[in-house]
Amino acid sequence: MRNPHFDAIGGEAPIARLVERFYFHMESLPEAAAIRAMHGANLTPVKDVLVKFLVEWMGGPKVYSTERGHPRLRHKHMTFPIGESERDAWMLCMRRAMEDVVANATLRQQLEQAFFKTANFIRNDRGSNHA
Template identity: 70%
Template sequence: MTFQRKDKQMAHPTDTNQYGDLKQLPQMMSNPHFESIGGEAQIIKLVDRFYQYMDTLPEASHIRAMHETDLSHTRQVLVKFLMEWLGGPKVYSAERGHPRLRQKHLHFSIGEAERDAWMLCMQRAMEDVVTDATLRRQLQQAFFKTADFIRNDKGSTNA
């Protein structure tokens, strides 16, 4: 699968791994798990735990360095994005427009190592916050597809 840009084509990384078939692009705003996860309150807890892990896990230090020191704004944006992505209120797009995740992350070098560090933080946060194992597994697959979609550096691998 390729993405068309006015100036060039970009290949999308496709393969299959432990998280599922990556040949399907993540379908934004089609995930119906907002209520299942516990609504906004649980999403706030998930985001808080996610950034706590990003702040404390040595494996995540390189992706933490990509962020501003004060994560207040970043946390708010991620909460709004996840609420909408999980099928909740469309606050993110009302305030910020279409997510354009890949485009918004192009100024960072994101390869497998960065994707995997992000996923480690999110997996740990989900283990702490999402009590339903089936839901956690579904979200893990969806998060991985999205995180892999954002990759823009095929040369970066796990260290």
């Protein structure tokens, strides 16, 4: 079954706005300073990749995997120390971005649950539970 979130959010344009707001919050929230430091000075390439990933992840066109292959999220994030605090900072930025962009409260809740599951999966701190 196709993921309905792409259509529910309104397609690629709102996802691009979500990514813009996500990185706005990452740059402006003191709680996100550690995860912002994991990125280079120029966020444009990272934003482009995240938009493509989220479009596909939410059920839209498969541009990300066509261009970049399987996401392999844990593998691609292994070079960064990601524990509970990094996950929580990422989630804070994404929650704020969703509040800015996603008007539908039910959709925000559904996306938040899915984002948390994915963000928790990416954790690579020793002794963490990846259940």
